[in-house]
Amino acid sequence: MSEKGxxxxxxxxxxxxxxxASKDCEACGACRYSREGRMxxxxxxxxxxKVGDSVEIEIExxxxxxxxxxxYILPIVLFFAGYTIGLWTGSxxxxxxxxxxxxxxxxxxIISYIAVRILDKRAxxxxxxxxxxxxxx
Numbered sequence: 001m002s003e004k005g006x007x008x009x010x011x012x013x014x015x016x017x018x019x020x021a022s023k024d025c026e027a028c029g030a031c032r033y034s035r036e037g038r039m040x041x042x043x044x045x046x047x048x049x050k051v052g053d054s055v056e057i058e059i060e061x062x063x064x065x066x067x068x069x070x071x072y073i074l075p076i077v078l079f080f081a082g083y084t085i086g087l088w089t090g091s092x093x094x095x096x097x098x099x100x101x102x103x104x105x106x107x108x109x110i111i112s113y114i115a116v117r118i119l120d121k122r123a124x125x126x127x128x129x130x131x132x133x134x135x136x137x
Contacts, residue, residue: 002058002134007049008040015045015133017057043133055136063129070119075112082108 005019018040041057049055086104090097123129 001064002056004056007051007053013045014042015049017041017043041131043131047133047136049136053136056134057131058134059131075109078108078112079105
């Protein structure tokens, strides 16, 4: 996924890029918004762009798919795993299987959101998940 933007300032080895958000880009949530409501994101200034340069940045499709899987699929999978474990536990112990299934599903759903938060923090520290400057105009 690539977007075009303008370098608005330089900070150390990073260029701060301001861009119009496409529909695909708006749903991502990786970028921040400026006071004017435009999307901004820091990008390693590997092309040595200057303030005012128009640039194209890109996030690899595999990264977008991996992030979507973690955010959307992991909670669903863990919810059903917790529900199944709750049903199984209830049947073994002779307790209300529906109640234990729902409780297990809710517990695993909470665990999934904690896992997503932890993975999000790790991803923000990793340069692999940052957009890359691929060219400037």
